[in-house]
Amino acid sequence: MENIPWFDERPVSEVRPGDHGLLGYVDAEERDRVVGPFVRAGLATEEKVVYITDQPAESLPGLERCSLDLARLKSSRQLRLLSRREACLSRAGAFEPAKLADTLDRERESAFGEGYRAVRVTMDSTWLLTEPGGAEAMLSCEDRVDRAISPSTMAMGVCQVDVRRCGTAQFGALRDSHEVLMRVDAEFDDGILTIRRIYGPFGLKLRGELDASRHSHVSEHLLRAMASRRGDIHLDVAELDFIDIGGLNLLAQHAAELPRGGALYLDHLRPDVENVITMVGWNRLPRLRPGARTGGAAR
């Protein structure tokens, strides 16, 4: 997922009306870090949130263990939890694309009438993709969903899909029918260096230039990532234009702190950056390893 062109991707905080975004997640944390901010940003402002789900509000990303008054939000209709049966299933329990499109149109219109400046819609579609014929049914309705959201000046949608369960081939087909890919917000961005957590494989994406004045930020986020998972950590450096020698030293230091047998992989190294590493020799960077090649599949 990490070698898709940058312009297709959008951090969740930059989502805007008309966006019909797709979130392919490989990990519950990744889902929560996109859907959570998406939902909370709507509720924190004058926007309506429509969540199509059979789960109770208290267990949804962004709403569990939050300080919001969920009962009040529901009664004021700012938070709309629609069951799948209400939103998109026939009486017999089969998925009905036309009903989903009608639901979206209706919710958007009523939000407008209720005075909300925008409406945010989200649904986890993994259940549909894992049903027989579900993928075709879902693809057939994407056009109508797109028509309900894209031209709108007030609607935004995020389709959630668990890539581990639906498979990369189905996810690929789905990706083509969405104009925007959702991703987690950067953890650090000073205009020179951007640090963002990635999930497939797990680690950080570094973009821009890494030098001495930014070592402490990389260190902080790398240590956090290492603390939250056991095993290997991947750094996607496809868009890292520069790393200083102290930066290599820093990465080697942290690699040495990984649990026994773990390694720090540098994925999609650019030739200019790799040149410095080849010069000093990978053997001088213990437990730092070359990972996936540019353009290749993540390992």
Next chain:
Amino acid sequence: MTASPPPAPPAAAGARALEHRAFLFDGMPDFLDTAVPFVREGLEDPDREVVVVVAQQRLEPLREFFPEAPEGAFVAAETFYEHPVRTLRSYLELVKAKNPRSVHALAEPVWREEWTPRETMEWARYESLINEVFQGTRASALCPYDTSVLPEQILEYARRTHPWLVRDGVHVESRRFTPPREFSADVDRAREFPTPPESEYLPVTGHDLHELRQWVGERADRHGVSGRNAQNLVTAVNEVAANALRHGVPPVGVRLWTDGADLVCEVGDNGYWRDFSPLTGFVPPQTALDSGFGLWTVRLLVDLVDVRAGWDGTFVRMRVSR
């Protein structure tokens, strides 16, 4: 071939120490008289790995004696000796890769007539560093020096950088041998630092080196240094400037000028580098976590690095060819 291999230097009982010998020869027959038995000795010893790096003109005549020897064991010196710091690193990798077999090398450094005395001195320093870097290994190196063509200065370097000399099959201790640290200090003392007639200067005030990298990159491009060489210079200057900001004393600044075919970039600060040693950044560190990794990498990245650590400040001059 009647000559017998030169007698080995007296070694301590048990472990074999590094053997680093200069072989002073005069003409091809004299060369072969000692080189052939030396190579044969290594080939016949199962504990040794033979590496032959000699001048192109001597490569074929020597190889003819060993038709059964592995192809990769014979290398033209012209391709191996290109950059002293990089060659030393490659040589060390080679010794490590062959472990537990010990390297048995016939290693003839290249001395080019067009070199400045300064460039020649850096290669002499390389020969001297062999004694330091390989001291813990059981490597055996015989370094041929052609007395019929090499100037006396280079032969004098050979005597100062090798603890043992071999001449006419006779093995003698070199009375002129100078320990590496002392030799390196002598090289440093012989350097000159002419002030450039014209240069550009950038004061480095903040801790963000983004602007410095752009400044150096633009000038490298303007002066005909491009691609990987430019990138390497930027990385090297960035590292030295980061060190100056961290360990030095303000003001920190970068001066840049051209000198004939070279582009020179010098980072200076007002601090006194108290524990600077003439070997700093020359001995390859084991890992990136060792001290000295930064300066060693800087030395790898550019053609020549000169560190001047004096009472008036610390100056690191980096040179790349245009």
